[in-house]
Amino acid sequence: MTLARSGSTAPESLQGPAAVEASVAPALEVHQVSLNYGAHQVLHQVSLSVAAGHTTAIVGPSGSGKTSLLRVIAGFLRPDSGEVALHGKQVTKTAAHRRSIGLVSQDGALFPHLSVGRNIAFGLPRRQRTAAAVSDLLDLVSLPAEYARRRPDQLSGGQRQRVSLARAMARQPDIILLDEPFSALDAGLRERTRKAVQKVLRSTGTTALLVTHDQDEALSFAQSVAVLQGGRVQQMGAPERVYQYPVNVATAEFLGEAVVLSATVTAPHRAACVLGEVTLRQAAAEGRAQLLLRPEQLMVVPAREENLGQVLDADYFGHDTTALIRIHGSGETVRVRQLNSAPLRIGDAVGLEVTGTGVAFPG
Incomplete structure (x- = not known):
């Protein structure tokens, strides 16, 4: 089972709500997406781009529209206007299960009645649901093969998140969506798990989009950061760029x-x-x-x-x-x-x- 992907170079830093210009084709493009919940507009013409093989973090305060944007990208919500594309193919109206997207949620969302091995195998095509394939995926996230026999309630929080990542990567999706996956962990475990996940994503060249309200997490985890406030992308670019050259005081104060x-x-x-x-x-x-x-x-x-x-x-x-x-x-x-x-x-x-x-x- 081969999980490695071709490497890529870092995207050029940009300011403002513009797409990242990268030397490689984008894996994900969101163009002018708006979303309303009744009379309340949650997303206002959001545009961003994630280069293939790179990790981008969407950071913003509670209520800024981060999770809604993630649900639009995943296909759980259909935007009122705008488009979503994966590797240049429009998927705005494509059902969630037909998009090549993996999802790691805040609590891992493992099936409590299945063993770790069966949880991971659930993400594999039926013909590939073998012990060897499960073992490879456990090894990818630095867990011993014998963990396949354990139940989710026998794992620590960090281990559950690694199993969730292994399951999400099983189908080798075009992009992994990480929805505040470390927020339920204590400080020390959070940092170790974040570094472990970061290592897996970079070693395999997996494209990832992280949603978080933690500024330090966004700046240290991703190669590109998009600051979302009030449903609008205020700024997007390399972490050091958005930190050192914020576009306004509000963005500066949110980033640190x-x-x-x-x-x-x-x-x-x-x-x-x-x-x-x-x-x-x-x-x-x-x-x-x-x-x-x-x-x-x-x-x-x-x-x-x-x-x-x-x-x-x-x-x-x-x-x-x-x-x-x-x-x-x-x-x-x-x-x-x-x-x-x-x-x-x-x-x-x-x-x-x-x-x-x-x-x-x-x-």
Whole structure:
């Protein structure tokens, strides 16, 4: 049983709700899809593209339309307008069971009355439902062959998700849809399972679409990230691109902790704020602006009059402390992340310096 697929190169990063331009043909294309639940519009002309052999994450807050979009792609819902194509073939009106799509859900959705082996075999064509084929699939997801005799309730949460992935991959679908598959796992198991699934997908060249509300998961798991808010794709591109070059403040704040300061753009690549002059990583129009930085860019240094601040709150996390600091003379507050070689305490007087570059939005 051969599961390997041809490799491909990473898609070029893009901004905005545009399809990813890739050097390989897309496995999945969603074009101008809109969906209504009665009078409520859930998806607004959503377009995205997933390159063959790549993993894309759709990330967004609860109610943003992520699961509805996944159900449209899977064929469980028919859009009010727009099209869905797999490898260039229109499947918008094709029944779900006739689409070459595998699905891994949040709880794994294994049949509780069947053994692990029979659960996996269920995903195979009848003529291929052999012990050897099941063993190959278990090996693919790094589970011993003897697990085939176990029942789902004898597995850990992470093992159940691996079995669910093995079943979904059994038919070698055109694309695997992952619907928040790690959200029910505890933090340590979640990370290990995510890495195991990521390894399987990349080693086999399987095209995958992950839906998640976890920003860290989306940025670390996928080769491309689409940010969905209010049923619209706000931005799509490589993880580092959408994190470092967000299209607006709302997208920046969703993708991670953000420090937003009042500023004045004094030159295309320079802005002045309460923390001093900051270099901009992309040109901005001169005038009033909102300056975006990340907490990890703010360094605590010995206090001086020009950068004096006071710690208002501090959360200790062992490896680091996140602190809220009020900047003297401005009333503005910023959140910083400081390694615990020098822990911060409420009431401390500190100085702040900016490292790296920022992004300015019209203010």
